[in-house]
Amino acid sequence: MKRWLLVVLTALGLAVAQTQVRISGWGGPDTAVVSGLLKEVVQPQLDRENIRVLYEPIEGDYTQWLFNALSAGTAPDLFYVDIFWAESLFATGRVAPLDAYFSREEVQAFLPNLVQAFTYRGRLYGIPKDFNTLALIYNKDLFDEAQVPYPHQQDTWDSLEGKLRQVQTRLKDVAGLCLVADFARFGAFAFATGWKPFDAQGHTVLDQNFRRAFEWYTGLVRRGAARFAQDLGEGWTGGCFGGEKAAVAIEGAWIAGFLRDKAPNLRYGTTFLPLDPVTKRRGNFVFTVSWSLNAASKNKEAAARVLKALTSPQAQQWVLERGLAIPSRKALAQNPYFQRPTKEAELNRVVFLGSTAQGGNVYPFSFRGLGGDWMRPINEALAAVITGQKNVDQALREAQAALDRLTGRR
Template identity: 25%
Template sequence: MKRRLPILLMVMIIMAVLSACGQGNNTPKSTEEATKAPEATAEETKAPETSGEPVTLTYAMWDANQAKGIRTMADEFEKANPGIKIDIEVTGWSEYWTMLEAGATGGSLPDVFWMHSNEIYRYASNNMLLDLTDRLKNSTKADLSKFPEGLNQIYNFEGKQYAVPKDFDTIGLWYNKTMFDEAKLEYPNENWTWDDLYKAAKALTKDGKYGILTPFHNQEGYYNFVYQNGGTIISADKKSGYDDPKTIEALEYYIKFIRDGLSPEIYDDAARGEAIQNGVAAMGFFGSWNLSGFTANEFMAKNFDVAPLPKKEKQASIFNGLGNAIAFNTKHPEEAWKFVEYLSSKEGQDRQAELGIAISAYEGAADLWVSSNTTFNVQAFVDMVKYAVIRPYSNTTAVWEDKAYEALKPAFTGKQSVEEAAKNAAKIMNESLATEK
């Protein structure tokens, strides 16, 4: 799970900001001074002449599966911009946020780094990110109108843009074709319902193998079922949806697979990945960001494929996207923006898609991502966008999501009824939401 900023640490961050603002050499230029309209395409752009060594930018991310492709993009950017070098730093999800917290308090944030919907409010509201609004306005290459508005809004705080969407993702139903063939079952498709999913899981649970994985996971698990059933995690008026009867019904259905012995009881990502890749289960829910890892896995490539998620009252898949942000106190704001501008341009977004790194968020680039992989039916991930639901978030997601998650755990272990656990989660979540401005 993600580490949180305690109150003391929040105070330290604010102090760090005030301290940095008092240091002339650490304070970024004003938006007006720092913004400069680009004069050429990414390939044609030449780095400014300097008498010293090339500027080295650190680019921090948490997904090792994307590192190889992004390194290729960085190499190409460096060739077009010989005055700039990109140092890619990969840190696991939990450690990543710990690293950023340390960087925020110590004044040593990476120059450019990935941002997430759970964390954007904390970093933007504490002035840890460079305001990109005017740079975007003056750019001829990075155009926010080419990205989904829902993703743009995630990274917009008080009317200012603090990150540019990098990609988007949805959740798919991965299934073992070999196990389906042996059981003489038809493969999952876009018309599958909850009943179809349960019947298949039951038929596939035999000989020490499970029919499905329904782990204790939100984005790649029960969130999807809540919205398929007409429930919600957070309402439009910022209230918890965990006590909604539709939400409780969806949770009961999801947990039933475990209680009926059709799914193993799994609580961490590593075990979940191992279970599907070792043939322990016939079906599982995994996001599109797993594509490169699954493609490289010989067992997955040979035996698996992916289909849209099943439906109940309606179809739904959680939709989210990462953003590229720049540290407020980077010593190289111009170079950092040039790199982010490239990553956000049609050229950069198309290249990301062609390399199969992630589903680029730029208009039309998703088709290139689909063409990059012939091993699996990855079109399913793009098709689900038309009914996808933005990953639930608010200003305090980083607080209430973990607390609600822990409140639900007794329902998964069988120590508490789903209804009781869900109502406890709602109470905890509403207490957090009440503190928002």
């Protein structure tokens, strides 16, 4: 009887000592991914430390929910932070710096561009869980049918345009490229010229480098190398590509899952974005999400342990092998998965390398907390010129005026 009682009391003691850490991210398809990761990799590691993870996925507008929860004091210990609005959140003081919980060596294990993306005023506020960049995905069957060589990593804007024009000329009802009026795609070409979104004073100047990329990109439709996505009944380049309305798409690794469902038999290849013929460099974005720590958390030490488990080599290997995301750790660049002779492995390899020297001038998809307000004038200028409503001079003049007002430039 005494022995039985001792066992019960011991079990109760362990239960009492267990620390619970709440984590949240967006819902939808991501829920199954995180749940599987927790069950198969993360929780078994944490059981040895008497830490239990409580996962609370959020359906609907995750960003609004998170800001509201942080203000109300009900936010979880760990949560996703999208790079697009990271700076505006870090500026509130509601996210805890991670410098005290991660050694320099631990931080250096991650890709430097991603670490920098979540560094604010010299302090680290998030560990990147994964990332994406842009790549050029091409339909092999359409290029074969048109008897045009496939795009490759030595292509410049000019040589790629020549291939796109040939495909569009030779194949009825097929666009070379499905063009969108979106800085999230066009911006990569502007970066290739050496242009930067903000100068040293924090202002945006649409200079001659920007104009050169703008004129090339918006002129693709007029020169017969592309068609406007809206004219093809689509809102993104992947939609055109999956429906074989266009021979080329400019997207990230997220397109793989879409194509797996929409067009499982589509033969596609992947290469890097083309080089600027003047600078001989490419541009690219880094799209990334971090796990970040609630500054009001009462379990910071335990939460930091959970964060490390969520971004561990084992966790990232698990996610990579299922084709779910691109790992943020440098060491996984040599992973055997990337060498598999499959179209998805090739896509993921090119996207991974897009964040490094292969990407040239690479910037995070973040605009100093201004977000969509900053992109809007450029997107409107792109749409106006592509559709012929305005000429380049007028469109850029109006965009510059709007950006001046937004950034306080006179």
